[in-house]
Amino acid sequence: MGSAEAGIPIHSIKISSVVPATVTGETAVHELTNMDLAMKLHYLRTVYFFKSEAIEGLNITAFKKPMFNWLDTYCSVAGRIRRSQSGRPFVKCNDSGVRIFEAQCTKTLDEWLEMKDDSSIHKHLVSNKILGPELHFSPLALLQLTWFKCGGMSLGFSWSHVIGDAFTAVKFINMWGQLMAGNPLPQSIQLPRTKVEKPTNVPSATSNPLSVKQVEPVGDTWLTANNSKMESFSFHISNTQLKHLQSKINSQIAPFEAISALIWQCLAQFGGEREPKLVTVCRKGPHAKSNEILSNKQVIITIKADFSIAKAKLSELAALIAKGATDESKEIEEMMEREDGLSDLIIYGANLTFVNLEEVEFYGLELKGQKPIFVNFSMEGVGDEGVVLVLPAPESGKGDNGGRIVTVILPENQVLQLKNELKRELLSS
Structure with missing residues (x-):
């Protein structure tokens, strides 16, 4: 998470959360597949940069308003990690929500993009939170809205790989943009995965895959x-x-x-x-x-x-x-x-x-x-x-x-x- 320390011109940070518009239910869970759990120690960080024309007239309320229905559609993202009796993790769809950070930047958008070592500097525009050590309270997705001096804005999107790959994550954030534009929700709400198909007759392996x-x-x-x-x-x-x-x-x-x-x-x-x-x-x-x-x-x-x-x-x-x-x-x-x-x-x-x-x-x-x-x-x-x-x-x-x-x-x-x-x-x- 960005700060004004060490010369990084990020300040006035505010924190809030957004939850689904309707109650999902106490018993709803999203089961994680074996591949999901194989990716659980990885995180995706994306920063989108928009000119002032793209956000003119928009404020934090306008950005948050479509999020309530957005999280109705993707209620699993608003959940939190829990463990079964065996210790296997799953997502409890308890409507805890996604975390929102708001921040101000003393530089213009052009000045920021001209700064050296872009990959390292961009990390101040997106949350670096991970899952844990208190899994019960760790959001699966976080957004950071940073307003530049010129009126432009960056949207930092932090995504826990355990709930989906890059294609899934981008599909998720793009839907928010569609709702911002007033487009209708998908015809069917995407319900949590309640069952995982497990491989049958899993053989005993003599060695692990080379890719892990x-x-x-x-x-x-x-x-x-x-x-x-x-x-x-x-x-x-x-x-x-x-x-x-x-x-x-x-x-x-x-x-x-x-x-x-x-x-x-x-x-x-x-x-x-x-x-x-x-x-x-x-x-x-x-x-x-x-x-x-x-x-x-x-x-x-x-x-x-x-x-x-x-x-x-x-x-x-x-x-x-x-x-x-x-x-x-x-x-x-x-x-x-x-x-x-x-x-x-x-x-x-x-x-x-x-x-x-x-x-x-x-x-x-x-x-x-x-x-x-x-x-x-x-x-x-x-x-x-x-x-x-x-x-x-x-x-x-x-x-x-x-x-x-x-x-x-x-x-x-x-x-x-x-x-x-x-x-x-x-x-x-």
Whole structure:
């Protein structure tokens, strides 16, 4: 949560909560799937930036008004974590609500976006709260509205991964924007998940999936400590730079594979004997059913190379990312089932992890018909091997898609080296 300390120009912070418009009921629960529980130590942080025209005439009451019906539709998000007699977590839909922060900023929107080290500075515009140590009282979602001196605003959206992946989280926040615009609610209210389909005849495993790391038990404080100090940075790959990169590799290679191959090799250049030959790739899963709102359905893939990454051709790495993959999603679910959902795992950063967010509708949130001018997306709870997030860039207005925004979270001793490698390989092109 931002503050005026250490030169950060955030002040006048107010805190409140919003609850569903109608009572859900004392007995309503939302059961968490095995994949939900495998993701419980991860958090998604998104910051949307809007010009003054998008919020002109709107105040905090106008922003909160549609939230009551919004949480009627998504009543599980307004609940709190509880444990069954066996210790397995679930969500009690007790209408405790989402937490709202309001803050003021002494800088203009343009001044803020021009500040250096954007990824680290943006964290002051979104809540950094985690679940626990008092799980009974920890909100699953939090919003921070920050007004800039110029009249612009940022919306910081903090989401607990245990209730859904990035596609789910963005679908949730985009619905609020639709209600702000006066659009009707969905025809059917999305009821909590009251039953979880469990795998049958789960075999005894001789080893855990390669894409996960089992950590020391965290109890009711759902975050694990890193061995290294982690640092993040973001950069924009323009459409022109992206086409140039693809042409160097293979014009048929998709943007995500091309970017991932480049960063994989850049990190291997200074990895020495520890060059990352095992990586994890997370992609969009089956999100076709509109009634399955809260879900972790991303596909989790491991890729293992038996050759030097640093000396390989980029085309080889890109092809390996595109085709040479083992889907471990089912194995992760089976592992959690054997432990009745009680294992404490990390997935992002267990290995070097590449996350394909190109299809997430980050720019689908509109206020007064206007899209955000920029969206910053990051994660908390990333393991020591780091994560690379590839998401869409805002449209350039010149008839192209604006390229890609890439956010990298790595141990701080690798960040400067990676920046230098990227500058040599891509950013100067």
